Amino acid sequence: MRILVVDDEIDLVEALARGLRREGYAVDTATDGDEALEKASFTPYDLVCLDLTMPGIDGLEVCKRLRANPVEGVVPRILMLTARDTVGDRISGLDAGADDYLVKPFSFDELGARIRSLLRRDAGRSGAVLEVGGLHLDTARHHAVCDGATLDLTPKEFALLRYFMSRPGEVVSQEELLDHVWDEHADPFTQTVRVTVGTLRRKLGTVGGDDAIETVIGRGYRLGARGGAG
Amino acid sequence: MSTGPAGVRPSRLRHIRLPAAGIRFRLAVLHSILLFGVAALAVGAIYQNVSRVLEDEPMSRHSAFTELVDTPILGSSSTTLDNAGGGLQVFEEAVNRRALRQLRIYSVVALAVLFFASLAIGWYVAGLVVHPIGRITAVARRIQGTDLSRRISLGGPPDEFRELADTFDDMLDRLDAAFEMQRHFIQEASHELRNPLAVLRTNLDVVMHDPRSEPEDFRAAGEVALRATSRMSSLVDDLLLYAHHERPDVHRNPIDLASVVAETVADFAAAAESTGVELRAEVAERLPVIGDPVALRRGLANLLSNSIRVSDPESSVLVTAGHDDEKVWISVRDEGPGIDPDDIDHVFQRFWRGDLPSAREHGRSGLGLAIVRQIAEGHGGQATVRSTVGVGSTFTIWLPRYVDR
Numbered sequence: 280m281r282i283l284v285v286d287d288e289i290d291l292v293e294a295l296a297r298g299l300r301r302e303g304y305a306v307d308t309a310t311d312g313d314e315a316l317e318k319a320s321f322t323p324y325d326l327v328c329l330d331l332t333m334p335g336i337d338g339l340e341v342c343k344r345l346r347a348n349p350v351e352g353v354v355p356r357i358l359m360l361t362a363r364d365t366v367g368d369r370i371s372g373l374d375a376g377a378d379d380y381l382v383k384p385f386s387f388d389e390l391g392a393r394i395r396s397l398l399r400r401d402a403g404r405s406g407a408v409l410e411v412g413g414l415h416l417d418t419a420r421h422h423a424v425c426d427g428a429t430l431d432l433t434p435k436e437f438a439l440l441r442y443f444m445s446r447p448g449e450v451v452s453q454e455e456l457l458d459h460v461w462d463e464h465a466d467p468f469t470q471t472v473r474v475t476v477g478t479l480r481r482k483l484g485t486v487g488g489d490d491a492i493e494t495v496i497g498r499g500y501r502l503g504a505r506g507g508a509g
Numbered sequence: 510m511s512t513g514p515a516g517v518r519p520s521r522l523r524h525i526r527l528p529a530a531g532i533r534f535r536l537a538v539l540h541s542i543l544l545f546g547v548a549a550l551a552v553g554a555i556y557q558n559v560s561r562v563l564e565d566e567p568m569s570r571h572s573a574f575t576e577l578v579d580t581p582i583l584g585s586s587s588t589t590l591d592n593a594g595g596g597l598q599v600f601e602e603a604v605n606r607r608a609l610r611q612l613r614i615y616s617v618v619a620l621a622v623l624f625f626a627s628l629a630i631g632w633y634v635a636g637l638v639v640h641p642i643g644r645i646t647a648v649a650r651r652i653q654g655t656d657l658s659r660r661i662s663l664g665g666p667p668d669e670f671r672e673l674a675d676t677f678d679d680m681l682d683r684l685d686a687a688f689e690m691q692r693h694f695i696q697e698a699s700h701e702l703r704n705p706l707a708v709l710r711t712n713l714d715v716v717m718h719d720p721r722s723e724p725e726d727f728r729a730a731g732e733v734a735l736r737a738t739s740r741m742s743s744l745v746d747d748l749l750l751y752a753h754h755e756r757p758d759v760h761r762n763p764i765d766l767a768s769v770v771a772e773t774v775a776d777f778a779a780a781a782e783s784t785g786v787e788l789r790a791e792v793a794e795r796l797p798v799i800g801d802p803v804a805l806r807r808g809l810a811n812l813l814s815n816s817i818r819v820s821d822p823e824s825s826v827l828v829t830a831g832h833d834d835e836k837v838w839i840s841v842r843d844e845g846p847g848i849d850p851d852d853i854d855h856v857f858q859r860f861w862r863g864d865l866p867s868a869r870e871h872g873r874s875g876l877g878l879a880i881v882r883q884i885a886e887g888h889g890g891q892a893t894v895r896s897t898v899g900v901g902s903t904f905t906i907w908l909p910r911y912v913d914r
Contacts (some may be wrong), residue, residue, distance in 0.1 A: 290708045290733045298715035331699075362703035383707035387714035417844070 280438065281305040281322065281459045286330035286360065295328065295368040298387050299394070303421070303438035305462040307492060319345055323458055324355040326397055327490055330389075331361035339375040346376040353405025360385070360396065366482040395419060409444040411502060412490065416444055428486035435460070436479045443502035444489060452499035476500060512801070532642075533635040540631030545624045550618040559612060563605045641670040650743060657685040697860055698748050705737040705744070712737075716827075747876035751859070754804060754883045761888075763911050766796035766805065766837055770830045773809045777817065785822030788813075793831040797911040800888050805906075808884040811877040812841040812904045819845030819902075832910050836890070840905040847898040856894055857882040881906065 282304045284295045296306040307322070309315035309396060312335050319327065331338035332420065342357050359377040361368065372380050378400075379393050394416055395407055407419040414425040418441060423430040438460050442453065453472045457465060462490055465471055476492060483491050493501050641663055648661045660681060660684045663674035716722050716730040754914040774790045781788035798805075809828075816826045823843040833839060856881060879891075885892040885906045895903035 288704060288708050289667070290736065291704075294708070294712040294715045294730075294733070298719075301719055301721075360707075362707065363696075381704045384710040385707070387598055387711055388638065401814045496514070 280325045281462065282394070283309060283315060283318055283322070283324045283327045283331070283355070284307045285312070285338070287311060288330075295390075298391075300462075301434060302391055303432070303441065304394075305435040305438065305460050305465075307463045311339045312338070314395065315341050316344055318463070319355070320348070320350065321428045323353040323462070325459060326354075326356040326358060328358050328360055328392060328394075331359055331368070339371060342375040342377055344368070349401045356400070358390075358397060361498045368508060379500065390469070392419070393452075407493055409441065411444050411447045412451060412491075413488065414440075414444060416441060424489075425486045425488045426481055430482055430486065432479070434481065435475055436482065439475055443500070447502050448486070450495045450498050450501045530824070533632065533639045536635035536638065537631035538627055541624060541628040541635070544627040544631075545620065548623050552620060556609075556612055558618055560609050572633075587870040607652045607777060615840055636896045641665075641674065645670075645674055649677070652681070657681050657688060660769055667763075672702070685777065686814055691862055694834070694859070701744055701860055702741060705753065709734050713835040727787055744874040745875075747874040747880065750807065751876050751880055751883065754880060754887055761799050763799050763913065764802050764805075764910070766798050766800075766832060766839065767792050767794065769805050770804050770809060770839055772827065773806050773813065774828050774901050776810070777813045781813070781817055781826065784817060784820070786820045787815050787825035788817070789825060790830075791830040792829070796837045797828055798888070798908045799911045800908065804884045804887070805908075808906055809839055809841070811881050812839075812906070815877055816841050816843035816845065816902075819843055821845070837908045837910045838905050840903055842901060844901040846899055847902055848896040849898060853894060853896060879902075 280303075282299055284299070284306060286292045286294050287306075287310055287353060290312060290393075296308050299306045307318055307324075309318055310507070314317040315329070316336070322399045328340075329341055330429070333341075338359060338361070345357060346354055357379075357383045358376045358437045359372045360379045361372065361380070364382040378397055381390060382395060383478055399407070401484070407417060409418065411448050413426040416422075416437075421437060423432050423437060423440060439456065442456065442460050454467075456472050457467055461471065478488060480492050483489060493502055493503060496502050561784050639814055644663065645661055652659055660678045661674040663671050664676065670812055712730045712733045719726070770790065770792050774788065774792075777788060812824070813828070819827055820843050826844075827840075827842045829840045829842070852861075857878050858881040861878075862875040882892040883902070885908065888908050890906060890908040893905050893907065894902060895905075
């Protein structure tokens with residue numbers, strides 16, 4: 280899941296990016312509206328955390344433009360972050376197309392919960408737990424279980440598994456994984472996707488799920504509908 | 510129907526109605542008593558006069574009556590008339606007594622009717638008079654706390670009550686505007702405080718909750734926290750200053766602005782030198798104004814720190830001060846980047862920072878120039894700015910000149 284964090288407070292953006300990366304998201308940052316729109320114009324973000332009051336193009340305008348120009352047909356979920364909390368501010372934010380609204384200062388846990396909830400809406404699920412076959416993923420607690428055995432995953436492997444599990448049975452290309460699991464700092468010419476898929480497979484293999492992720496030659500990867508070996 | 514509200518209502522009714530009914534009742538009774546008194550005096554006087562006239566000058570002794578009796582038609586019995594003289598007088602007195610009794614009865618009845626009629630009319634008229642007061646009271650009572658949206662809007666002819674109601678409405682307008690301004694200010698201020706708070710909280714949250722945080726991460730979060738708190742404290746300082754100067758200070762004395770300028774410029778010499786800015790001052794001899802020297806110093810200091818901040822090293826900041834017949838002025842001219850014509854109307858606004866994210870990072874509250882304007886206006890003067898992009902800006906404080914007569 281790839282997230283863009285936009286705020287004119289650099290110290291805030293950096294802390295948010297750090298925290299969200301730790302949760303396994305791929306995070307890009309922008310410190311004003313122009314930069315945000317530019318980045319969103321070529322990356323199909325799953326979610327944008329958007330500050331309402333920014334110099335230049337403000338959050339409302341960014342929100343409207345993001346809605347008007349979806350990249351690859353995907354309109355990102357928009358979580359508005361703002362220090363303004365009057366009813367009028369909330370209404371104008373939601374009217375501009377924000378999916379949710381969080382007033383500063385907020386607890387990072389609450390932000391995390393809201394992001395998970397917004398991303399679940401796309402996957403059509405209602406809980407924080409993903410289940411495919413014998414695979415069991417608790418996105419809130421960062422806990423992955425395969426056939427009853429706990430998996431010890433790095434944030435990136437966790438994010439990769441989560442992405443596969445949100446599209447069970449579908450073929451997922453390397454480009455799509457780069458767009459949604461890796462952030463702007465990933466070098467598309469390295470073997471980073473292949474390497475991470477490899478380590479994830481190996482870890483799944485240790486608990487009997489070595490055939491969970493299959494390679495579809497020339498197209499990408501697919502998480503077997505049965506998931507784990509179970 | 511619960512017993513609670515029912516139990517409360519009678520006492521509230523008593524509170525609301527009594528003062529109005531009291532004055533209405535008093536007015537009606539006063540009106541009635543006065544009218545009754547005047548009427549009773551008039552009727553008494555008439556009765557008194559009539560009875561005296563009838564007793565002193567009975568009609569039988571009136572010349573017209575004698576003439577009537579001596580006419581030839583009655584002439585045949587002039588002697589009988591003399592004989593009848595005593596009887597006529599008795600008869601006449603009886604007639605008079607009866608007439609007077611009738612007059613007395615009619616007077617008393619008329620006075621009684623008048624008393625009750627005047628009481629009713631007085632009650633009605635007093636009601637008309639008291640009604641607008643009741644309305645004003647009701648509106649005043651309904652205005653709760655800071656909800657000042659209600660108005661009396663009495664209407665009707667431009668009389669004393671209309672004037673009272675309009676004055677009241679005007680006062681509500683002013684209070685409403687003042688409350689609205691304060692609400693707005695508090696909103697803005699809390700918004701300004703929330704940003705650094707969010708920075709602080711998120712940084713601490715992220716570092717504290719990550720079991721993999723290294724000592725460098727804590728150090729970095731600590732540095733961010735320091736920046737955020739120093740920003741917050743300078744914001745709070747300026748908020749307090751702003752709130753302080755919002756109330757015009759009444760304790761002011763004649764002072765020489767020239768010495769205030771000289772001292773403030775001297776305070777900034779070190780700051781200017783450390784940034785390589787040349788700070789010069791051209792101040793006239795005596796600049797008498799009535800004012801608060803501490804506030805004026807703060808105003809000039811804000812202008813100076815603003816100008817020095819925007820100035821490049823090697824450029825200069827010039828402070829001039831002088832007067833004409835009516836005004837004293839202090840001017841601060843810099844050779845900085847200047848202000849965009851679109852922005853020039855906003856520079857004295859609260860929390861306006863030229864839309865620069867870097868401004869907040871550098872701990873500027875966005876209140877400095879707003880405080881300058883507030884101080885100038887609090888002294889009966891004004892603050893102005895002229896600026897050309899690429900050339901520089903000139904900020905001026907104008908104050909009324911004090912002339913000792």
